[in-house]
Amino acid sequence: MVMRSLLTDDRTSLKIGSCCCGIPIALHYSYFLLLVIELAASARYLDAAFSLFILTLYGPVLLLTIVIHELGHAWMTKRLGGDVGGIVLWPLGGFALCGPTDCGASGDFKVSIAGPLTHIPQMAFWIAMYAAFAKGDFSRFDMSYYLNELSEGGASFFAVLSQQAFWTNLFIMAFNLFVPAYPLDGGRCLADLLIMRGVRIEKAALITSVTAMVLSGGLLLFGLVSFIWLHSPNGIFMALVASYIFSNSMSLFKMQKEGRVREHPLFGRAVLEEREDVARTTSSEEPESVSSPKAEDAEMA
Numbered sequence: 001m002v003m004r005s006l007l008t009d010d011r012t013s014l015k016i017g018s019c020c021c022g023i024p025i026a027l028h029y030s031y032f033l034l035l036v037i038e039l040a041a042s043a044r045y046l047d048a049a050f051s052l053f054i055l056t057l058y059g060p061v062l063l064l065t066i067v068i069h070e071l072g073h074a075w076m077t078k079r080l081g082g083d084v085g086g087i088v089l090w091p092l093g094g095f096a097l098c099g100p101t102d103c104g105a106s107g108d109f110k111v112s113i114a115g116p117l118t119h120i121p122q123m124a125f126w127i128a129m130y131a132a133f134a135k136g137d138f139s140r141f142d143m144s145y146y147l148n149e150l151s152e153g154g155a156s157f158f159a160v161l162s163q164q165a166f167w168t169n170l171f172i173m174a175f176n177l178f179v180p181a182y183p184l185d186g187g188r189c190l191a192d193l194l195i196m197r198g199v200r201i202e203k204a205a206l207i208t209s210v211t212a213m214v215l216s217g218g219l220l221l222f223g224l225v226s227f228i229w230l231h232s233p234n235g236i237f238m239a240l241v242a243s244y245i246f247s248n249s250m251s252l253f254k255m256q257k258e259g260r261v262r263e264h265p266l267f268g269r270a271v272l273e274e275r276e277d278v279a280r281t282t283s284s285e286e287p288e289s290v291s292s293p294k295a296e297d298a299e300m301a
Contacts, residue, residue, distance in 0.1 A: 023074055025067070028090040030244075034058060034237050049150040053161060061165050063089070065172065068122060069115045076114035080107045108266075109192035112185045119173035126166040133159035143167050181212040181219075182266070183248045191266060205252060205261040212249030216242045 015026050035058050042054040066089045074084040080103050103110070130141060133155045140149075145160045180190035187208060194204040220242035227235025255261050262268045 023084050024086040026086065026088045027063075028088050030090045030237075030240070031063075033240070037234075037236055045147065047147055047150070049157065050147050053150050053157065056161060057164055057168070061161070062168065065119075065122060065165070065169060066090070068118050069172065069176075072114040072116075072118035073111055076111045080110065082107075082111070105192045105195040109189055109196065112188040112192060113177065116173045116176045116185055119169040123166050123169045123173075126162045126169065130159055130162035130166065133162060179215060179219075180208075181215040181245045181249070182208050182252060184245065187212050187249075188266065201267050202256060202259075202261055205256040205264065205267050209249045209253035209256060212245055213253065216246035216249065218242075219245065 015024065035055075038054050038058045039051065042051045045051075067087075070087045070089065074087060077084050131138070134140070135155075140159075141163055145163065149156050149160050151157075176185040177189070178186060180186040182188065182191065190211065191204055191208045194207060195201065199207070220239050223235045223238030223240075223242055225235070226232040226238060252261070252264060252266075255264050
């Protein structure tokens, strides 16, 4: 009973408390999965410093990174008049359970990019930390590092940690912003931009879902190649992320084909209101005549 009370209703996340704004926070099982994969992969080097480094990077550092990412979504939602029911964290960001804002598709777009943009000040922080620990020497600032650097002392250990924390933030920001695969932030941005450009909800949902399914196939292939040929443990996680994206986009695709897209949590939100308001405004400004279509008819055109 105690364990059950620590889990969310869908049993996929562990409740870890509330943030300063009183928003409940839960940790998705995929976070622990990534941590286990990375620790298992680090064990083959039989290096205690490296195992400690992996535990620190994929433990508290990554956790704090994604908490700040999701708080960006939550802050923008509240700023635009929406409600935040909770935050579920996973390694590539998380899920801010946000209610509709009062600003339609443009508001949802602002909420979508608010999370990834929090990585800019985080990257600046880690660069400053690296400069402090490396004494201003950026000659070794790179995506790769040598295991012996982790054992040369505390300053060297934290310099490498700061360096890798920077690249982790850059990867999460780029992945969420520039991979338009729903339910990633980029997929939400794509859907919002389509609606803001006047694309009908049903067509926007179709484009969003098909784009995500195609990209998920590419990510799955990349993950398998990385794991099998490049021996990267991250390939396993990338393949799982691709499967998750495909599952969500396929669900959206099926709802669109069944004519139930307006029941979807994204396309049934206030993103509809902006387009409907524009249609009503345009209709009211036109001079009345026998041949002028009604607002309802214009929406169907």
